[in-house]
Amino acid sequence: MIEVLAPGSLTTVQDAGRFGWRHVGVPVAGPADWLSHALANRLVGNDDGAAALELTLTGPRLRFGAAATVAVLGATAALDGEPLPADASFRVPAGAELAVGPAGPGVRGYVAVAGGLAVPPVLGSRSTDTLAGLGPPPLAVGAILPASTVDCPLRTVRWAALPAPRARAGEPLRVVPGPHEDWFTVEALHTLCSAAYVVTPASDRVGARLSGPGLARGRPGELPVTGMVAGALQVPPDGQPILLLANHGPTGGYPIVGVLATADLPAAGQARPGDPLRFAAVSRDAAARADAELRAALAAAVIPVG
C-alpha cells in the first residue's frame, strides 16, 4: 500500500476510462494525456489501461509500505531526497518516500506502479471522475492507495521511436473539420486554422478554454443536444472555442467546428495556461493514419535498461 503524505494540487487515479455508460450520462474520464499514461504503464510492465496517478502542476509525496517498481513520466521525481533519472522505471524500497513534481514540460505527469493501483472499480473503472464525482476522490493527505508488489525488469523510454510532440515542435495540432461545419460561417474554419488560440486559466480535465479570434455562427438557433467526444472544439455563442478533454460530459449543446486528431490529444492534455495552440485542418483518413502510426511506434518506444 501507498500512503499519501501530500496530495499535490490535483492528483487523481486514472485507468483507460469508464466505457459503456455514456448513454446514461456517465463521462468516460481517463487520462488527459493517453500517450504519457500508456508510456508510464509500459515502463513498469502494465497494460496500457492500468490505474496510475495523474498529477497536475505540482505532484504528490508518497510513502511506500512495501517495495515496488515505479515510473514517473512528465514530472520530476526524487526518492528520499535523491533525484531520479527521467523517463525510466526504478525500484522503491519499503518505507521509502517518493516526491513527485512539478510537472514539466507539460501541465500533467503520471506515476505508474507495477501491478497497477488496486482501488475499487466503479462501473468497471478505477478512474476518478471530477465532473460526475465517480470513482476514487482526488488524493488527500492520509489517503491509502492499495498497490500490489509485482516485480518487473527496469525499462526506459526511447523517445526517438516516437514522433516529436507537435505543440512543442511549433507545429499546429491536426483538426478534422465538422461535424457541425454548416453551423459556422465559411470563414470560421479558416480563422481557427490561421490564428493562435491561448489556453486560459479556466481550463481543467473537462476542457481547455481557449482565447483567440471569435468563430462566428452562420445560422441562428440552438443545436439539438448531441453526443460529445474528447478533442471536440465546441463553440459557445461568444465564439471562443472550448477544447474538450478526457472528463467532458457525454452530451452537449454547442456546435463542434472540428475535432482534434486522436494523435494530438496528448498535446492538448498537456497544454499549460498561457500556451498558444495552432490548428491545421486534415482529413479524417490523415488523422486516422497518424493515430495508427503513433500506436505502432508506441510498441517500440519502451525498451529494457541495458
Added chain:
Amino acid sequence: MLGDEISLRYVGDRAVLLETDGAAAAHQVRSRLERARPDGVVESVVGAAGLLVLLDPARCDLAALRRAAATPSTTDGARPVTVHIPVDYDGADLAEVAELSGLTIEQVVARHAVPTYTVAFLGFAPGFGYLSGLDPALRVARRDSPRQRVPAGSVAIAGEYAAVYPRDTPGGWRLLGRTDVAMFDPDQDPPALLAPGTPVRFVPC
C-alpha cells in the same frame, strides 16, 4: 422512420454521427446496433437529432455500420416497462410556473402528472434523463440565474423537457416537486433508473 441510407458525419477519427429525425429514431438505431453488434463499435450516445457512435477505426467497416443501422430489427417499436415516479408537488418554482403559464398551481400539477413521458436522451449528470412529452402549456424557459444547488430528487421542467435531478448539482430548471426515488446508484444493476426510450409517469403523492 429511417430510409435505406442514413446520413453519416465524421466526428474526428474515432467517431461518427448517424443523423436521425429526433431522439426516438436515434434510440432505435442504437438498439439495432446493440443487437447486430457490428465490428469496431465501442459504444453509442443518443442525442436529440442523431446517434454518436464511438469506434475502434482499426476494426470498423463504415459500410457495415450503416447497413446495421438501417436494417429493421425485432427491437424496433419495443416498449420497455414504464417507470413510475412518486412526486411531492411542493417545488420552489410552482407559483412562478403557474404565473408564467397562466394556469393555477393545481392545473400545473395536473398537467405535469398526466402524460406518459419518454426518455429522449441522458446527459448533464449520470442518470439525468431529458423526458419528452411535456404539455406545451408548461413550456417555460430556464431561470435567468441558475441555482448553486438543486437538491437530489428535484422534479423539474425547462423548455420542452421534464427531468429529475439524480444528485445535488447547480441547475437552472424550474422546480415543481421532489421524489425519494434513486435515479442513479453505481452499486445497482442497472445503475441508472432511466435509459433512452424508457416510458416515465409522475404520480402525485
